[in-house]
Amino acid sequence: MSRRSRASGGSVLRLPSARIAVVILAAILLLAFFGSALAPQNPLGIDSNALFEGPSKAHWLGTDYLGRDVLSRLMAGTRLSVLTALEAVGIGLVVGAPLGVATVFLGRTFDFIANRVADALMTLPSIFFAVAVTAALGNGLVQAMFPVGILFIPNFFRLTRAATLDLARAQYVEAAELLGGSKLHVIRVHVVRKVFPTIAVATATACGAALLSVSFLTFLGIGVQPPTPTWGGVLSSDLNYLNLAPWAPFIPGALIAVTVGALNALADAYRDKTGPGTLLLPEADPVSKTHATLEAADARQPAA
């Protein structure tokens, strides 16, 4: 198994789209850690002689309404955007995925309760919930992305549970149990390793969604004080001066789109390479995206 997964990991990188995606994501990660240090100019430095300048040698991506260097602001803003996105995905992954595996083996009562809690969480739209939580916990990006992470939990939970359910019924799992493998051994060796690719793809997709959430929240002005640069913040400040600099919003917009696109492309490449059938994903089977209430309703009254 481990040899095969290494082989499939290698072949994913043979796809050109995956390679480009990895390069883009590596650059973004680099910016997340060293963005402020690498920025060519002070991201907060105001220059009243250079307002709304287009791209030039001094300012590669132009300047904003206070004459601040847009490139430097975007580079310095990467850390907060990326780290808080990872915070949300981390919460969803760490809570949701283990629960999804565990619920299959912990009996029907636990499964029922976990599913109903997931149902309830899925009724809360993430941006609404995030803004509402900042009203309770205080206005900070870390606080705002915490509820977004909570709302990722049902996604990870559902996907992992579905994949685990499939595997738990597989004959080789039964065989391993009959051969005397302990429950924990069977779960660890025969189930978790097989569920892993599903979780990996879900994580990449969730990272993209989380980045969009961060950008939107910072765009709304949630979580950060004005001079602090963020991707969404740069975008929203451009919005007030569309008459003077109509091209300005396209730069942060393109940065967000390219990053999210790279994450989606990586997930797609991995999904294609691992092949349909081995992965249980919403895109592969849109009907599984149906709200669980339908499944529950169906379970209560069998069709026909």
Add this chain to the structure above:
Amino acid sequence: MAVIELTNAAGAVAPRRRRARVAAARVGGGIGVLLPILLLSSFITYSLGALSNSNPAATILGQDAATPAAVAHLNHVLGLDKPLLVQYWDWLSQAVQGNLGTSYFTQIPVSVSISQRLPVDLSIAILAVILAVILGGTAGTVAAVRRGGWFDRGLTVVCSAVSTLPAFVVGIILVVVFAVGAHLLPANQYVAPAQGLGPWLAHIILPALALALQLAADIARQLRTSLVGVLEQNYITGARVRGLPYRRVLIRHALRNASGPALVILGNDFPIMLAGAVAAEAVFSLPGLGQLLLNAAQSRDIPVVQGLLLVVSTFVVVVNLVVNTVLAFLYRSSEGAGT
């Protein structure tokens, strides 16, 4: 299989009554499942207030008047000194009767501010869904019919590009192109439909389009996939061989059976559209629920926040129930047509 056909045949004696009974049972079962879910999500919503370490009584009274006695009195009046579960029950039993409390700051009833602003988001969301169905449905159908053609390949590229663009970025692009560049349409403000349908439509078409694009891409992609599958089925060939016109076969036989997954996406996304309208509101500075939520969050106006979340999550649940019921009917009737 044979057994199922037999029971179907037996039940066909009174098809209308049977269908009505099935529908009632399905809706009833759905409500039975949904009520506990709503109860749980409303409890999560209500506990937000308890989570907050803010002291509403002190805020309302202001710094000078906030003596401990006055704060304690106001807390008693607001019911904030009771246990959380009792507070929740009081709030919920009031909410069911349409009373969501009053804002701490403006003293306006929460239900009044919500019902004032809901039309803005509902118009945007509904128009967005209509646009998405038209755009996505047409694009998906054309791509499936002309599979492998230039339109099909172009659609794949456009769809994956659109899926990386959040609604607020699309909105900004639309503003730049249509309002700043071409001066064709207004870029802000909202006009109620009572003041004329034309101006109303002109003010919401751009926000709705911004919101619709993502959904349209999802629908187009899904419809293309399922339609390609259905068009390869024998019964489509059969219908053509029997001499039915292609258009009729496509619409009555293929599209009807292929639309299920796309409808599922629509049903899942429509409630989110209401929340997504927040994005459109922010870009086009419209006075909708999102603006209300943002203001309330900034001033920590907990009753407004709780009321909004309750309304939106109830909306999500109810729309899901409706969509699931409609879907169940579609599949049932197509099954009946097939056998």
